[in-house]
Amino acid sequence: MQEGAADPGLYDYHPYNKREKIAWPEGKTCAVWVAPNLEYYEIDPPANPHRKPWPRPNPDVVGYSYRDHSNRVSHWRMADVMERHGFPGSVSLSVALCQHHPEVVADGVARGWEYFSHGIYNTRYSYGMDEAQERTIIEDSIKTVQDATGQRIRGWLAPALTHTPRTLDLLAEYDFDYTCDLYHDDQVQEVKTPTGKLASIPYSLEVNDHYGFNVYGMSGREYADSLVKQFERLAEEGANSGTVMCIPLHAYLIGQPHRIGPFEEALRDIAADPRCWKATAGDIVASWRAQA
């Protein structure tokens, strides 16, 4: 990026009404990818001068145990629902989960899921890191996930969405294919980097379960409705040029017993639509790159 400039120079402007045709496999119009965040939040993280990890002094019992629900209860609930409707996960992974709860990571591997890095912990922020520290977390992520899953990670979602001006340039240098950190589009877009090639794949804040429940305060049924509406519109527009819908999830939110039933109904509807391409983030970026 252009550090200090008003426009950070991450990408060029491309109006939505003048897009080249992107065609998804088998005539599908909307690529749908499901992104479970498999996270580990530390109970006693060190302070970062730019962001406080927990609202209460450590241990923040509710904050910590709320998220621990994923790794004891709701991960399997969410994963079973996804599998029943044919959606693979493309996992945003706190890579230290490979050490803390290898059972959870292995479960995703057994289901054929793709992994990318979401930092070491969701309580260690990139703000304030120097270049050497940032290279350390990238190299740690590559090695940790390779050792645990056999996969070379191809994508990145910054830990707790914390960046430095050099993050995206470093990802391109380390031969990553995609970033989930930019929210400017409903199609895959090129990111401008000094070396290499990096794509921005649409992730989502607006239909992220965290926004749905903890920002907008939706019920499980309202959130499920919003997913179906999001898909309907993107599948219609994708007839012109292939669109992307991401469903970013946190098991501790979507896997609560009052929400998972309505969510399953939404996934069932979306999966049954002939315009839906159930894909991983890597599949989508590869298909786009071959046409770009």
Add this chain to the structure above:
Amino acid sequence: MSLDASYTQYPMRREGYDHDLYEWSNIHTRAPIRWPGDKSVAIFLCVSLEFFPITPEDEPFRAPGHMVMPYPDYRHYTARDYGNRVAVFRMLEVFAKAGVTASFAVNAAVAERYPELIEAVRAGGHEIIAHSTDMNGTIASSMDDAKEQALVSDSLARLEAVTGSKAKGWLSIARSQSWRTADLLAEHGLKYCCDWVNDELPWRFSNGLVNLPLSVDLSDRQIVAVQQHSAEAWAQMMRDAFDWLAGEAAAQSSARVLPMQLTPYIMGQPFRIAAFEELVGELAGKKEAWFASGSAIVESWEAQQ
């Protein structure tokens, strides 16, 4: 501002948790649990009875629901007191009509101030668990050891002086504990607390104390007061939760707990109580449902360990 080199070092990065308070376990692969009568979903109703002093304290933090306006905040003081004077009696009537048992998490100050209310709760066959001194009695690691120790001792002794029996359970205000709380609760002879929301069955701390999870997301405070849904929408969410848990329990041949934290000044309003009454009545008729106090759930679970 740059970061210390230690920021990319992780001394607790290891198998299992980054603490020794309790051990990891996957609910779906544990030995199956059954509730009495072969019921599969224990419904844990936990009603908070709270006294909010009109003189709020901010150390270690101000409790949710506490005073908001400049002193004297008659608006919130009286609106909270409505729960103990009026609304809780509506809830007691709902429980009696449906023939169900609940647990009441009681500030010691409520027990001292309103012994008639405590008598009505006991007459309904409900459990009383400890819930700090009053709503200024919040806990966090920023408070000193002696003060926390005194808070726990004082809460339990004052509650016992009114009820005549030792509480078996504890709920912290806003479920907030310090590093010491679980040990303090165990040292004071408590059997269980409800503060950690990470599971849907009881589990045991390394020190022997049991945790009975009381979901934040299913509470009336979160759904009605924070997310601003109607009581009818809250009740629909509870039906969705019950149906899912009953289905999962059948598929896995193992039981679950459906916790509902209830706040009289929220759910006991005249325009909300009918939706609550209808829900409780409906669930009481379900063959999978076991309405039980926290102690009954914990004791049943313990007997199967």
